[in-house]
Amino acid sequence: MDAVNQEIIRILLSDGRASFHQIGREIKMSASAVKRRVDQMVARGEIAGFSAVIDPAALGWETEAYIELYYKGNVRKPELERNLSAIPQVVGVWSVSGDADALVHVMAGSMSELEDTIELIRANPKMDRTRSSIVLSRVFQRPRA
Template sequence: MDAVDEEIIRCVLRNARSTYAEIGEAAGLSAPAAKRRLDRLVATGAIRGFTALIDPQTLGWRTEAFVEVYCKGNPSPAELRRNLDEIPEVVEACTVSGAADAMLHMLAGDIAHLEQAIQRVREAPVIDRTESVIVLSRLINRPRL
């Protein structure tokens, strides 16, 4: 990976719908060269996919929680991900050190919606139990690149 690849990645992180011309302009390449480089980044797995980022506020999802997940047995991270992937209220999930096996960031429309989503998490075969904390206010929320 070189500086051109890094600029291509920065460009698609800012806007996954960037055209090859826009990517090329950002990276100092022609559109066809940008396409070849982007295709190579995808083929090597450096870029695993493209997605739309939805603003949960526009959906009315203003109730936010962090949920510690404790697993049954010792499921692999891939198995845990498969069990959580179909729950749209889970907007972020990480395996963690410490007593819990994973930490989830969840968003929902209200407390009842959050409770239903947490119940769906608990119903996953690999989940033993959860512990939740509800966010009262955000103090710092920095963008990531």
């Protein structure tokens, strides 16, 4: 990816609603040239999609936690996806190095809903144990790729 495309992505991460005209003005390029570059990055999969960043509280998600999963034996990524994608409170899953097999990001409406979600995750017969860290407050979050 060249420096111009990196700059376009930086602008889009900062303001996903920036028009091609606004981006072009900032990087000294025509709106049509910016559009071509964005279209090419989408076609190559460098830009995977566009979405809105929503305040979790607006969706009723007042409780947030990161849960380390420890499985009995090995667990493969397709199994993680199959087991966890069906749980609406699970908003992210990562396969990680270290002692844990996976890290799960959970957003829930209450402590009770979080507890129910953790129990649902633990119900998997291959689950050995979990370790949870409840988020007390968000200090800052960078726009992410």
